[in-house]
Amino acid sequence: MLEKLLGFAFRGLIPAICAYLLLYIPLRFVYRLYFHPLAKVPGPKLRLISDSATRLHSIITGAYGRSVFDLRVMHEQYGPIVRIFSNEVHLNDIDTYNQIYKVGTKFPKTAFYYTYPAAQYSTFALLDFKAAQIRRSAILPYFSKQAVRKVEWILQEKIDLFLNRVSEMDTINLSRGFRCLICDIITTYSYEKCYEALRDPNFSPSWLLAFEELVGANRVCFTFPKVFEFMSWVFETLLPRPTVKKLSPEMGSMMEFQDTCSKAVLDQQKRWLAGERNITTIFEQLFQDDPKKGRKAATKDELEDEAFLVIAAGMDTSAHALTVAVYYLVKYPDIQAKLLEDLKTVLPNPRSEVKEETLEQLPFLQAVIKETFRFSHGVVNPMARDVPAGGANILGYHLPQATVTLNSHYIYHMNPEVFPEPFTWNPERWLAQDTKEVENYLMPFSRGARICVGLNLAWAELLLTLARLIRRYDISFTDDFTDDNMDWVTWFLPITQGMLTVTMKERTE
Numbered sequence: 001m002l003e004k005l006l007g008f009a010f011r012g013l014i015p016a017i018c019a020y021l022l023l024y025i026p027l028r029f030v031y032r033l034y035f036h037p038l039a040k041v042p043g044p045k046l047r048l049i050s051d052s053a054t055r056l057h058s059i060i061t062g063a064y065g066r067s068v069f070d071l072r073v074m075h076e077q078y079g080p081i082v083r084i085f086s087n088e089v090h091l092n093d094i095d096t097y098n099q100i101y102k103v104g105t106k107f108p109k110t111a112f113y114y115t116y117p118a119a120q121y122s123t124f125a126l127l128d129f130k131a132a133q134i135r136r137s138a139i140l141p142y143f144s145k146q147a148v149r150k151v152e153w154i155l156q157e158k159i160d161l162f163l164n165r166v167s168e169m170d171t172i173n174l175s176r177g178f179r180c181l182i183c184d185i186i187t188t189y190s191y192e193k194c195y196e197a198l199r200d201p202n203f204s205p206s207w208l209l210a211f212e213e214l215v216g217a218n219r220v221c222f223t224f225p226k227v228f229e230f231m232s233w234v235f236e237t238l239l240p241r242p243t244v245k246k247l248s249p250e251m252g253s254m255m256e257f258q259d260t261c262s263k264a265v266l267d268q269q270k271r272w273l274a275g276e277r278n279i280t281t282i283f284e285q286l287f288q289d290d291p292k293k294g295r296k297a298a299t300k301d302e303l304e305d306e307a308f309l310v311i312a313a314g315m316d317t318s319a320h321a322l323t324v325a326v327y328y329l330v331k332y333p334d335i336q337a338k339l340l341e342d343l344k345t346v347l348p349n350p351r352s353e354v355k356e357e358t359l360e361q362l363p364f365l366q367a368v369i370k371e372t373f374r375f376s377h378g379v380v381n382p383m384a385r386d387v388p389a390g391g392a393n394i395l396g397y398h399l400p401q402a403t404v405t406l407n408s409h410y411i412y413h414m415n416p417e418v419f420p421e422p423f424t425w426n427p428e429r430w431l432a433q434d435t436k437e438v439e440n441y442l443m444p445f446s447r448g449a450r451i452c453v454g455l456n457l458a459w460a461e462l463l464l465t466l467a468r469l470i471r472r473y474d475i476s477f478t479d480d481f482t483d484d485n486m487d488w489v490t491w492f493l494p495i496t497q498g499m500l501t502v503t504m505k506e507r508t509e
């Protein structure tokens with residue numbers, strides 16, 4: 001009986017597959033080419049045969065890592081709007097960008113691209129405007145300029161430790177060192193639980209190595225979110241932690257790291273609910289209801305995911321920007337010398353201390369950081385937003401509701417009309433009389449309603465770390481370092497192919 005049933009199912013399956021491949025896919029392709037509401041939008045046609053196949057192909061061939069470079073070429077070929085999937089258009093037009101990402105925008109985040117499992121209950125993944133605004137308003141006060149100033153001592157203390165630690169090392173892996181520095185700042189700043197990553201002998205705590213190993217999984221997360229969600233569910237819920245550790249030590253380390261974040265924030269909540277108020281935390285307002293703002297106290301899942309998000313969102317982004325800055329400052333000694341002269345005006349000795357507000361007065365340092373942001377990009381995957389109800393007229397086309405619009409910061413940052421010789425790292429361009437136009441094309445933190453929550457903290461991290469590091473140390477690349485190490489791929493964040501490894505000598509004057 002079973003055999004018969006199986007035989008019947010099998011015999012039914014083959015024609016079904018044939019019909020799907022020979023009838024459904026070709027007919028759908030014809031529909032997408034000629035009858036779909038986006039049919040007139042230019043773009044490469046073969047990609048439209050199957051979105052899933054195109055996505056899979058890009059992962060298998062490595063094209064995913066180059067996607068943002070390929071998109072730049074597509075815009076040169078097809079113009080400011082390119083249809084890159086059946087229902088998705090990629091844009092390269094600054095006015096449209098500013099409309100889509102403005103405060104009060106009606107274009108929500110696209111669910112497909114915002115289902116990162118470890119942050120699914122966090123601010124980052126909130127699609128609803130009202131819900132996102134309510135949650136953001138509970139966290140934002142802790143990231144205002146004044147709030148960052150109030151806890152600047154945390155940054156100074158960690159930078160002191162970082163600068164002392166590097167003096168003990170012969171060669172320094174700065175890519176990792178910066179991540180350790182930022183991790184210790186964020187964990188202390190956000191929930192008083194310093195991870196002491198800077199005390200690791202080689203700036204290589206196991207969770208950091210796990211982050212490096214697993215970051216490639218971002219490709220699956222942003223192309224096949226359901227598959228990634230399922231895999232995460234298996235690892236997180238179905239398997240006991242020791243089994244996970246046996247199957248994949250990296251995944252085990254990563255999950256232990258996440259557990260530590262969860263524990264830190266839940267401990268704080270417990271103390272807060274017990275009446276303790278002298279707590280350094282960014283989650284205070286999430287521990288309680290706020291009926292006036294219509295906000296309920298955050299659930300356990302929400303707190304845990306927010307705790308992980310601040311590290312996921314704040315660590316690699318800031319650390320990568322610092323890495324890029326030091327790389328170019330070492331590569332171009334003339335620019336470094338100019339910066340050093342500027343720094344000496346406020347840091348008379350190599351070990352002098354300085355406040356962030358003083359560093360804000362140094363135009364060349366500001367210019368170095370802006371040029372660094374132009375090269376480090378923040379997030380390099382396109383930021384996805386849905387066309388709202390009623391559709392939208394964009395660049396001469398009517399896009400129906402739920403069309404996915406994509407914008408890549410990289411493409412704006414490398415616009416040759418706004419930034420002549422765009423691939424040359426040149427801070428001088430930020431010192432021109434009128435920088436309004438170029439500022440409009442610099443958006444490492446995104447813009448508007450969903451602009452990065454941590455941008456003031458990120459600026460403070462960069463100003464203080466760069467100023468004190470460059471003032472104190474004469475830095476050289478190690479012999480085995482090559483420029484290829486700094487080539488990067490698009491795996492949501494720009495991921496460099498190698499590490500920035502250097503030697504450092506204390507300056508004497």
Ligand code: HEM
Binds near residue numbers: 453
């Ligand atoms: C150089 C450093 C940083 C860069 C370039 C950067 C960039 C960005 C970008 C581009 C987004 C928007 C993502 C999107 O819409 O998909 C974002 C969101 C976010 N960032 Fe940052 N970030 C940096 C540092 C930080 C830091 C230090 C924190 C906090 C500790 C932080 C917390 C967040 C949060 C919570 C969001 C989500 C906001 C929302 O969805 O409403 N970021 N960041």
